[in-house]
Amino acid sequence: MSRRVRVVLSDGDRRFLESMVRRGEHKARAIARARVLLALDESDGSRVPSRAEAARRCLVSEQTVSRVADKWEATRDAAATVSRKERSSPPREPKVTGDVEVRIIAMACSTPPEGRARWTLRLLERHVKLDDGRPDLDHSTIGVVLKGGGVVGSGENV
Structure with missing residues (x-):
């Protein structure tokens, strides 16, 4: 002791x-x-x-x-x-940085691929995987990004 x-x-x-x-x-x-x-x-x-x-x-x-x-x-x-000691940084780096978030929002606001009337989360997920330099993101993560960016529910292309 x-x-x-x-x-x-x-x-x-x-x-x-x-x-x-x-x-x-x-x-x-x-x-x-x-x-x-x-x-x-x-x-x-x-x-x-x-x-x-x-x-x-x-x-x-x-x-x-x-x-x-x-x-x-x-x-x-x-x-x-x-009280608990506050962390100076998260235990792991986030997959979605500001740059990735901007690219996803820009893609969602762009014209959907030919043969599609609008972007869906799963369609965005497939296109994010095809694009170089972006991490693989799940459709639910993309939905959170779009909701945080104010894109979902605006009535526009999404």
Whole structure:
């Protein structure tokens, strides 16, 4: 087990965490972390439970208690301790970039192929696959792109 970390919450932090737990509008993990911080709080002078006891009382593992205590020690901020770390970038790059989106919208607004009265999503899907330099996109993805671009439902060629 890691060393003991003293958790002393300010009145504002304590009120924030108590309202977070009481209202239950946050994610379950954030509420569990808030309960752990409240259990480890030494500001009121009461006996602080051991990590094992705090884990049992808060229905989390001892490792969770240790991680919450360590994060509190690093940040000294209740909101930062209970919230999830924001990602700086998505886990993978999106298939539809601005350039691809513009090309799809331009294709959908153009005249449909000979023998067709209008573009369908599946027809657009086939033409996107034939065009070099564009990723293979599913017809549902193309529909989302067109809906986001304001093309679907306009009554024009689509």
